[in-house]
Amino acid sequence: MRERMRLFQRQKFESPPRKKELKTKQNKTKPTSEGLDELEIAPLALTNDSEQTAEEKSEGAFHPLLKHQLAQHRGISEPLPSEWESFVRAIDVVYRQFDADRAMLERSLDLSAQELLRANFDMRAVLQAFPDLIFLLNSDGTILDCKGGTTTDLYLPKEKLVGKKIQSIPLAGVSSKFSDSVNLMKEKRSSVTLEYSIDNGGRASCYEARFVPLLEHQIIVNVRNITDYKEAEEELRNTLSLLSATLESTADGILVVDREEKIVRFNRKFVEMWRIPEEIISSRDDNRALEFVLNQLKTPEAFLAKVRELYASPEAESYDLLEFKDGRVYERYSKPQKVDGKSVGRVWSFRDISEQQRLEEQLQQAQKMEAIGQLAGGVAHDFNNLLTVINGHCEFLLDQMGDDLSPRKEVEAIRKTAERAANLTRQLLAFSRSQILQPKILDLNDIVMNMDKMLRRLIGEHIDLLSVKGKDLWPVEADPGQLEQVIMNLAVNARNAMSNGGELLIETCNLTVDDSVKGEVPPGKYVTLTVADTGCGMSPEVQKRIFEPFFTTKEVGRGTGLGLSTVYGIVKQSGGHITVQSVLGKGTAFSLYLPMSERAILEMGTGKIRLEQFKGKEAILLVEDEEEVRAVIIKVLNQQGYTVLAAVNGSEALTVLERHSGRIDLLLTDLVMPIMGGTELAEKLASRRPDIKVLYMSGYTNSDSVRQRILSAGSAFLQKPFTPTELTRSVRETLDAGKKD
Ligand SMILES: Nc1ncnc2c1ncn2[C@@H]1O[C@H](COP(=O)(O)OP(=O)(O)OP(=O)(O)O)[C@@H](O)[C@H]1O
Ligand SMILES: [Mg+2]
The missing domain is CATH 3.30.450.20 (PAS domain)
Known part of the structure; x- marks a missing residue:
């Protein structure tokens, strides 16, 4: 091309062709004086000689410039000699090619200039914007x-x-x-x-x-x-640091995954909660981490199904509880992570609620026991009054009968049955924690020691008894009789669990429970008493229900199901706690936790006392709203030589007292009565007759404040139902109490 351009430049001619000669059929020229720039040249294709027409073969068909040059050289009219023909034709072809190239070049130059202009313009506009x-x-x-x-x-x-x-x-x-x-x-x-x-x-x-x-x-x-x-960068950095601090400071384990369920981020708590080893974390192998997590769950398939379900529905939120093989319970939340309203991943968070669940279950159990206790206490109250009457009348009948054997046997049977019934109601009262305990400061080892012989007899020879007494036990405050009852009940259960023999361990020790132990027992100093056996053990389902009254796994007629509920009631009323550990087929251990008593005096007393010793001549004011109970008490006391004035309630008692000018030595009153109860009456009497002794009796006290008042005043108390002997013994003891001082 360049070569052709150079040729083209050399071909510039000096003078313009004449009009006439420039007329050709093929090339329409504008015959002007300005020269070849003005010529319109059509693109030209090279042709073969053979294809040319006769006219084309003539001189008139040559390129105008060639024609012009030939004319100049040879004159206008002279024909072209035939030996020149092919030579001139070749020149013609070259001339025409020059024209075509030039036209092309001009067009492209024209275009480049325009493009350059436009580019320049664009550039300025861009720079401006x-x-x-x-x-x-x-x-x-x-x-x-x-x-x-x-x-x-x-x-x-x-x-x-x-x-x-x-x-x-x-x-x-x-x-x-x-x-x-x-x-x-x-x-x-x-x-x-x-x-x-x-x-x-x-x-x-x-x-x-x-x-x-x-x-x-x-x-x-x-x-x-x-x-x-x-x-913005600074703000982003701040936001990221805040986010990271928040993520690490929460008590929840948090995991963030992308849409493909690949782990994006997690906090330290997540690793701790799922106990994922460092080695798995650093491997960054999501599948291994998932496998490790699944292995800990009770129902891994269910969790995996949930993960898949949520993976398929990226917009869904979900919550549920995860139960672990080792008993842990986690709450699980899952929410989509969204950017501009579109979900790009998912945040999983886990909260350990094992402790909370345990406490809730405990609370539920305590509430259930409380409700059953109230019911049981109410029933026992009514029964106690009935049994007091039955017992009293049996006693009269027996007194009157002499040694006549036949009716005596039946009456004895009635009395024995009434006693058994009275025992049952006593247990119910113990469970409902509405009995009056008479706590003393005592050494638990003494109790265990005193019971040793009796326990050996009770459990039989096929069971070995092992007592381990802790050294220098702290004193505790409890009702010794009730505590013996507790140990007895536990020992009997242990014996029943070891029908083929085994070992019964009774162990005492001092124990300090600190804050670090999250269990059923609150922090504090305790003396513990453990009764453990190598018996049949219990399933978790049985364990959950053992303290319920009337829950028994024994055959009908063999167990009442009141043993452990009594234990539970006594321990709770003494301010203590009870725990149980049991493995099916291996054995069971019950542990009592009795709070250490600050008082260091050990007070224990026992003794067998007979009815004859309880006679007396003192005057007694009896206040009891139940007519039949009142009648029995009057009869018993009269028989023992006492003078009895009776009233049905507190206010009537005051009237009786006003009318009676003689001396009154003892107020024997029921605690709960419709018009003016026992304690109110005693308070009123205290100012009028300050030397009167008071003995309360009741079948049921569900009011803590009343119990507290009686105990703190050091007043004597008689639990219904009572036998005539128990009544006269209490009356005598109360009357004599002052004299000893
Ligand atoms: N040491 C133990 N080993 C195995 N199971 C026990 C043990 N102690 C109690 N149990 C289970 O707890 C249940 C309730 O005991 P609880 O003492 O309250 O009633 P009981 O023994 O069945 O009847 P009761 O004591 O009134 O005669 C028992 O039936 C037994 O299934
Ligand atoms: Mg029992």
Whole structure:
């Protein structure tokens, strides 16, 4: 092409062709004086000689310029000699090719110029719309041109900048950085980026300057205001740090996964809660982690199914409880993580609620026992009154009968049955914790020692009894009789669990429970008594119900199911706790925790006393609302020589007292009565007859405050149902109590 261009240039002709000669069929020329520039030349294809027409073969068909030259050389009319023909034709072809090339070149030049113009225009528009500052520098940093950005103003008006060196722009601390960057860029021969900030009174503006080398040693500098970006970056850093601190400070285990269920993030608590070894964490193997997690669950399939279900529904939220093989219980929440309303992953959080669940279960159990206790106490109250009457009348009958055997046997049977019934109600009262305990300060070892013989007889020879007594036991406060009852009940149960023989261990020791032990027993100092056997043990289901009254696994008629509920009631009423551990087929251990008593005096007394010793001549004011009970008591007391004045309630008692001018030695009163109860009456009497002794009796006291008042006043108390002997013994003891002082 270049070659052809050169040829074309050499072919420039000096004078224009004449009009007439330029007329050709093929080439429409504009015969003007301006020369060939004006010629319209159609694109020309090279043709073969054989295809040319006769006219074309004639001179008139030649390229105008060739025709013109031939004319000049040979004159206009002279025909072309035939030996020239092929030569001239070849020249014609070359001429025509020149024309075609030139036309093409002109068109392409025309196009390039237009494109260049457009590109230049576009470039300016882009620069104008560009938010950055642009400097064009020569190699030493002199500003050749510049423009302010839409968000970044020039430091000075353009006129003042052009011609100055960029290094000398008066910006504190920045000029030297510009200088360094120019030098560095020249040295590296590649672009250099510089970040700097300018404090314009308050908010510092941050900039990024990019120095890019151009051809011919020029430099283009692009300065961008990055203040907003920097602030956003800072805010992002703060947010991330806050997020990370929050994630690590929560008590919940948190795991974040992406849409493909790949682990994205987790906190330390998550690792701790799931006990994932460091080695699995560092392997970053999600499948291994999942397998490790699943292995701990009671129903791994259910959990896996849930995971898959949630994976299939990315918008779903869900919650449930996870039960572990080792008894732990976790709450599980799962929520989608959303960006612009679209879910991009999922957050799983886990909360250990094992302790909370245990406490809730305990509370539920305690509430259930409380309710049953109230019911049992109420029933026992009514029964006690009935049994007192039955017992009393039996006793009278027996007294009157003498030694006549036949009716005596039946009455004895009635009395025995009534006694057994009275025992049952006593146990119910113990369970309902509404009996009056008479706690004494005691050494648990003494109790165990005193019971040793009796226990050996009770459990039989096929069971070995082993007593381990803790040294220097702290004193505890409990009702010794009740405590014996507790140990007896536990020992009998143990015996029943070891029908083929075994070992019964009774162990006492001091124990301090501190805050670190999260169990059924609150922190404090305790003396513990453990009764353990190597018997059949219990299933967890049985264990849950053993303290319920009437719960028994024994056959009908063999167990009442009141043994452990009595134990439970007595222990709770003494301010203690009871725990049980049992393994089916291996054995069971019950542990009592009795709080250590600060009082250090040991008070224990026993003794067998007979009815005859309880006679007396004192005057007694009896207040009892149940008519039949009242009648029995009057009869018993009269028989023993006492004078009895009776009233049905407190207010009637006051009237009786006013009318009675003689001496009254004892007030024997029921605690609960419809009009003025026992304690209120005693208080009223205290001012009028200060030397009167008081003996309360009741079948049921469910009010803690009443029990407390009786105990703190040191008043005597008689638990219903009572036998005539127990009644007269209590009356006598109360009357004599003052005399000993
Ligand atoms: N040491 C033990 N080993 C195995 N199971 C026991 C033991 N102690 C109690 N149990 C279970 O607890 C149940 C309730 O005991 P509880 O003493 O309250 O009633 P009981 O022994 O069945 O009847 P009762 O004591 O009134 O004669 C028993 O039936 C038995 O299933
Ligand atoms: Mg029992």
